[in-house]
Amino acid sequence: LGEIFTETGLSDAAIYNLQEATKYFGETKNPQAITYVSLDMAKAYFAAGKYDDAIATSKATITEPQKINEPNIVGMCHEVLGQAFVAVNDPATALGHFETALTLFTKSSRIMEAARVRARMGQVYALQKKFPNANTYYAESLKTFQMLSDRLNESATLYAIGKLRLDQQDLDGAEEYLRRSIEVTEDIRRAPTTSDLTAAFAATIHDRYQSYIDCLMRKKKTRSANELAATAFELSEKGRGRSLMELLQATQTSLIPGLDRQLAQREQSLRQSLTIKQNYKISLLSKKYDPKELAALDAELAQLERDYKQLDESLGKQFVAYGRLRQAELWDLKRIQEQVIGDEDTVLLEYSVGADRSYAWAVTRNDIVSYELAPESELTAAANKVYKLMSVRPATGTNTELQQASNELSKLVLAPVADSLGKRRIIVVADDVLHYIPFQALPDPAGKAERMIDAHEIVNAPSASILGELRQETARRQPAARVLAAFGNPVFASNYLQVRNADAGDLVADLSPDNDRWRHALRDIKVDGDAIDPTDIQPLFYTTRELSNLREIAGEESLLLTGFEATRESLNNLDLTQFAILHFATHGVLDPRNPENSGFFLSMVNRNAQKQNGFIGLQDVYALKARVDLVVLSACRTGLGKDVKGEGLIGLTRGFMHAGASSTVA
Secondary structure: OHHHHHHOOOHHHHHHHHHHHHHHHHHHOOHHHHHHHHHHHHHHHHHOOOHHHHHHHHHHHHHHHHHOOOHHHHHHHHHHHHHHHHHOOOHHHHHHHHHHHHHHHHHOOOHHHHHHHHHHHHHHHHHOOOHHHHHHHHHHHHHHHHHOOOHHHHHHHHHHHHHHHHHOOOHHHHHHHHHHHHHHHHOOOOOOOOOOOOOOOOOOHHHHHHHHHHHHHHHOOOOOHHHHHHHHHHHHHHHHHHHHHHHHHHOOOOOOOOOOHHHHHHHHHHHHHHHHHHHHHHHHHOOOOOHHHHHHHHHHHHHHHHHHHHHHHHHHHHOHHHHHHHOOOOOOHHHHHHHHHOOOOEEEEEEEOOOOOEEEEEEOOOOEEEEEEOOHHHHHHHHHHHHHHHHOOOOOOHHHHHHHHHHHHHHHHOHHHHHHOOOOEEEEEOOHHHHHOOHHHOEOOOOOOOEHHHHOEEEEOOOHHHHHHHHHHHHHOOOOOEEEEEEEEEOOHHHHHHHHHOOOOOOOOOOOOOOHHHOOOOOOEEOOHHHOOHHHOOOOOOHHHHHHHHHHHHOOOOEEEEEOOOOHHHHHHOOHHHEEEEEEEOOEEOOOOOHHHOEEEOOOEOOOOOEOOOEEEHHHHHHOOOOOOEEEEOOOOOOOEEEEOOOEEEEHHHHHHHOOOOOEEO
């Protein structure tokens, strides 16, 4: 169990279970079993970022396998030690451990392990700026990974070589290796493990696209500026969709509306079978093998590939959403200019945040201009400062602090692109920490208005391609028969008696700081999905008035579901396509670490005072058929979620867009 938890990223659970396993195996007096558990513990500590514990545990583990003549385990201990010393910025010590591990793996003909260690040694030499050594070790490991058909580690090593070429200012070489890394990555179905190089080289999908973009933008200074800027922009668009697919596959999350459970399980089973067989082939090729066994294994893999491709194509035809995720359509620059921007008074502002430098593209109807911005660390510090000040209740001095912080952030993300902001409408495609910032509230760098919203219409989008897809789908829809469907003022344990016994008007209460009872009745949201207590939820202020005002504006044909009628069942059974606007006035919950646990609450108690499930989670939102023009989430922070590098926030707003909503307000 501990090993499984380590592989799935649940480090705390891994450490706990391995500690328990250590007790049990200690009673067996089996030195080999005890050693394996201890090695797994060292790996778990490393995965959890507890590097001192990983070093201590690895050192304590080495003694026993040396006694019982287990050189491979000794080598694995040295490999973990090398990784840990790299993490604590001690490359010289790390290199010594890697050299020992390489010697042990080579003597015992562990080809795969030896190649992995060579790649890690290449990384150390790269950190030490010893580029010739790094090139040599990377090249040797790459040759082995290609021979073993280990495309996962091949792609990670190609990425590492590309990064190395960037450090050497060899932009043409960097472009070649980074391009190949992405090409290999696109065809990978094997899931990475903690033994693979993806984590060591930070080689996620987004990292590879970001480095490729950085390479092209640096080449822009020496070659055709517009051509390379356009290519880099299109890469940014493609990388966003690919990052989401990587997240969903890594978390085994199925967020496909209407996808049959058995088909989803079949897809997951085939993907897992491919991973197992591919891993076995790598293991087989790394030692002496029977050619007949390899031929049989290749035949099995070929059949699994055919089965997976057939199922994949079938799912794509049956379920449009699945096809969108698997084959995210890339809109090229020309198509975006013609169909997303469309007029002379709109500019698309797309950001790409990078460790060494960031970029922005300003795309208009007939032109594209690129800008170099500050690195991720500077943007993160400035954005976090603004976000924290915006997240707290105003107090003496905070308005001045917020104004200063907003000015600083505006200088970093808007002032460099000020020449391109002379349009009425600005479509913002943010990245990384910039997703958490309302651009509407930032100072206008041109000085024409106090804030951007005073002079511009700001539209936020996850990507230009997705915005284009949404607009196309909206254009094909028939006008909605009714204007509004609204859910609000649901019933919780705290207000059950009030709702049952009285047709009360608005809730009016003592808002003094000492009134604990109304502490959670403010229009706010929990920012920790694990800590939410349903019995702690209080009714929101003024939702009755809010819904009444909506009815007055939208007309009597509007559908308002409140109190006991505002339920999961009502939402799931309602034909949302009949409405233009879908409005929710209720509490929400945000779990930034596990976005699938985010959601909002409808009635948690029925008329008979019995508890019921009123939570609408992110998976429920994705499963809705909400092809409406507008979704309004009337609660704080419902626009947030987990930032997935390159793709954007996986939160409620993104969920409703996936469910078919043309736009959301949160």
